[in-house]
Amino acid sequence: MSSQKNNRILNLPAEIRNNIYRCTLSLGVKRRIPRNGDDMKPRDYGFRLLQLCRQINVEARSLLEQSVTAYIPILGGMSFDGLISNINLQGPSSLYPVQNTLLTALLTFHQVHIHLHTQWFLCACPQKHERVHPSTEYIYGRLRQALLIYTSASQKVSHASGTLRRRKATIHLDHLLCRWFGMIDIRGPYAFSDILKIMARDTFTDWSLRFYVAANDMLTWTVLDKMACDGVAEVRKLIRQYEAVNVTVTVEVYGDKGIWSMEVKERGGDWLTRDVTPSSKLWPSWPDDVKWRQG
Numbered sequence: 001m002s003s004q005k006n007n008r009i010l011n012l013p014a015e016i017r018n019n020i021y022r023c024t025l026s027l028g029v030k031r032r033i034p035r036n037g038d039d040m041k042p043r044d045y046g047f048r049l050l051q052l053c054r055q056i057n058v059e060a061r062s063l064l065e066q067s068v069t070a071y072i073p074i075l076g077g078m079s080f081d082g083l084i085s086n087i088n089l090q091g092p093s094s095l096y097p098v099q100n101t102l103l104t105a106l107l108t109f110h111q112v113h114i115h116l117h118t119q120w121f122l123c124a125c126p127q128k129h130e131r132v133h134p135s136t137e138y139i140y141g142r143l144r145q146a147l148l149i150y151t152s153a154s155q156k157v158s159h160a161s162g163t164l165r166r167r168k169a170t171i172h173l174d175h176l177l178c179r180w181f182g183m184i185d186i187r188g189p190y191a192f193s194d195i196l197k198i199m200a201r202d203t204f205t206d207w208s209l210r211f212y213v214a215a216n217d218m219l220t221w222t223v224l225d226k227m228a229c230d231g232v233a234e235v236r237k238l239i240r241q242y243e244a245v246n247v248t249v250t251v252e253v254y255g256d257k258g259i260w261s262m263e264v265k266e267r268g269g270d271w272l273t274r275d276v277t278p279s280s281k282l283w284p285s286w287p288d289d290v291k292w293r294q295g
């Protein structure tokens with residue numbers, strides 16, 4: 001830590017300091033994705049800025065937390081409850097860096113994109129089917145833990161700039177309601193309605209709930225309607241129950257099947273879009289060979 005008085009950055013006008021922070025922390029990038037523990041991507045050394053001195057840390061951090069979307073991957077095998085009890089028992093330094101990053105992002109960022117991911121494997125049968133990992137059945141419980149942590153901080157974060165500025169959270173269910181749906185049995189003690197209840201209680205956040213639906217060769221509206229009966233309809237029903245809450249729901253359709261233009265008006269209306277939100281390739285998911293999975 002250098003002495004604050006002699007720090008040349010701190011002698012510059014605030015606007016120039018902010019520009020330095022923006023460049024060093026690449027704040028032009030709209031979202032930040034935490035490194036997966038195993039990936040070999042080089043570290044972003046710009047973040048050393050946060051270690052320069054206390055005042056720079058405070059200023060640069062608040063700029064980061066207010067202007068960048070934190071991407072938070074959730075997998076069936078992650079235990080946020082476990083992180084909290086580790087902190088209680090052994091202190092914050094007992095966490096791995098990526099665990100620390102995820103926890104901090106939930107507690108401090110103004111905008112978050114929480115995205116469900118899953119590992120997958122090849123079935124032992126001769127056809128070698130691709131199957132999502134069985135731990136995905138606990139995904140609602142994991143998402144619930146993350147949301148409890150996130151919502152506990154919302155009142156504070158939404159007032160961080162001095163006036164009320166509501167947090168923005170995208171909860172992206174990936175393929176949970178379509179392609180994963182038939183592969184796993186969500187047996188955990190928590191259901192989608194528990195997730196919505198937690199969201200409903202947090203009135204300091206504007207919520208956007210999104211998920212993918214694949215419209216490829218095998219799919220027709222009949223199939224899509226069937227899925228709507230199983231998964232999408234449940235979501236619609238529950239959202240209606242919580243109408244007072246600021247939750248928007250969007251189904252992101254992709255694939256080359258021409259179901260879109262004909263039927264969208266009657267069936268889906270504003271619910272459906274062809275604008276697919278990219279998700280991260282740094283964390284495992286299935287299917288991962290689609291072009292909107294990005295680094």
Ligand SMILES: [Zn+2]
Nearest residue numbers: 123125128129
């Ligand atoms: Zn098989």
